[in-house]
Amino acid sequence: MKIVIIGAGGRLGAALVREFGAKYDLAGFDHAQLDLSNLHDLREKLGGMNFDVLINAAAFTNVDFCETQRDQAFLINAEAPGVLAEICNAKDAKLIHFSTDYVFDGEKRAPYTEEDQAKPISAYGESKLTGEKNVLAADERHLVVRVSWVFGPDRPSFIDAMIKRARENEKVDAIADKFSTPTYTQDIARMLPQFFDRGVEGGILHFANAGKCSWQEYAQWALDCCERIGVSLKATTVGACKLTDMKSWVARRPVFSVLSTAKYTELTGTPPRAWREAVTDYITRFYSKK
Numbered sequence: 001m002k003i004v005i006i007g008a009g010g011r012l013g014a015a016l017v018r019e020f021g022a023k024y025d026l027a028g029f030d031h032a033q034l035d036l037s038n039l040h041d042l043r044e045k046l047g048g049m050n051f052d053v054l055i056n057a058a059a060f061t062n063v064d065f066c067e068t069q070r071d072q073a074f075l076i077n078a079e080a081p082g083v084l085a086e087i088c089n090a091k092d093a094k095l096i097h098f099s100t101d102y103v104f105d106g107e108k109r110a111p112y113t114e115e116d117q118a119k120p121i122s123a124y125g126e127s128k129l130t131g132e133k134n135v136l137a138a139d140e141r142h143l144v145v146r147v148s149w150v151f152g153p154d155r156p157s158f159i160d161a162m163i164k165r166a167r168e169n170e171k172v173d174a175i176a177d178k179f180s181t182p183t184y185t186q187d188i189a190r191m192l193p194q195f196f197d198r199g200v201e202g203g204i205l206h207f208a209n210a211g212k213c214s215w216q217e218y219a220q221w222a223l224d225c226c227e228r229i230g231v232s233l234k235a236t237t238v239g240a241c242k243l244t245d246m247k248s249w250v251a252r253r254p255v256f257s258v259l260s261t262a263k264y265t266e267l268t269g270t271p272p273r274a275w276r277e278a279v280t281d282y283i284t285r286f287y288s289k290k
């Protein structure tokens with residue numbers, strides 16, 4: 001099976017390249033090698049290649065910049081995925097495209113299912129939702145995987161920033177009134193091959209580690225894990241702050257965006273592992289020697 005990964009330099013894309021490199025005939029493109037905003041280049045470069053699965057892990061992910069660079073956000077997150085889907089159609093290949101919990105408005109207080117209506121409250125969310133629609137309009141057998149709060153060793157995320165702050169400062173705090181679920185890139189990479197076959201499930205699929213938490217709970221667990229393995233910290237308790245304290249944020253963010261993984265569990269017969277277990281695994285593996 002030949003696989004092409006776009007976004008190979010990103011947090012998720014790099015994890016996918018590492019996980020699949022030994023098992024599949026793989027080609028990866030980072031931003032410098034393939035620019036999603038150059039639709040002509042996309043058609044030229046990918047149109048001339050042979051592959052069975054195209055994975056798009058690239059996106060304009062800076063939520064605040066998307067608000068002020070709306071056209072660029074829509075070009076990269078919405079228009080380009082539609083072009084990728086068309087390229088795949090011409091080859092009878094499957095597109096696996098990543099999307100986000102930020103397509104929801106966050107007003108629900110139970111996990112969002114694939115059937116729930118998406119109502120984004122930011123340009124990022126709007127552009128990602130339009131991208132999903134463009135992919136599935138080209139062929140509903142393509143797969144859109146929505147993930148939340150992605151973390152992993154290939155690019156620092158919230159969890160790494162919190163650990164860094166706790167190592168350098170006596171006092172740290174994190175938002176206590178915003179809820180979703182962390183998702184480990186390694187767990188995404190391990191589950192994804194079940195969906196490579198074009199005959200297998202298309203449409204929208206939610207994937208995240210199991211459970212839910214606030215950013216404060218997430219950060220506290222990360223510090224607890226660090227303490228347990230002997231990482232020296234100046235702060236060991238995470239204080240609470242509010243979403244409304246984040247005065248520098250330009251874009252609105254959903255306050256509750258937990259993704260239901262019931263469909264994933266039903267399809268595969270295996271639930272994702274709990275977020276605490278995934279975070280423990282990550283910290284034990286990548287912080288032990290630091």
Ligand SMILES: NC(=O)c1ccc[n+]([C@@H]2O[C@H](COP(=O)([O-])OP(=O)(O)OC[C@H]3O[C@@H](n4cnc5c(N)ncnc54)[C@H](OP(=O)(O)O)[C@@H]3O)[C@@H](O)[C@H]2O)c1
Pocket residue numbers: 007008009010011012013030031032034035036037056057058059060061076098099100101102128146147148149150151155
């Ligand atoms: N991170 C999260 O918490 C989160 C949550 C929900 C959903 N997601 C989704 O998960 C997917 C993977 O995100 P991630 O966490 O891996 O984010 P990431 O680390 O920001 O990776 C995105 C990658 O896309 C690349 N990229 C940006 N603009 C591009 C362009 N015009 N052409 C080609 N490549 C471009 C970036 O390259 P440069 O850095 O060089 O620009 C980066 O390597 C995305 O679809 C994202 O929307 C992420």
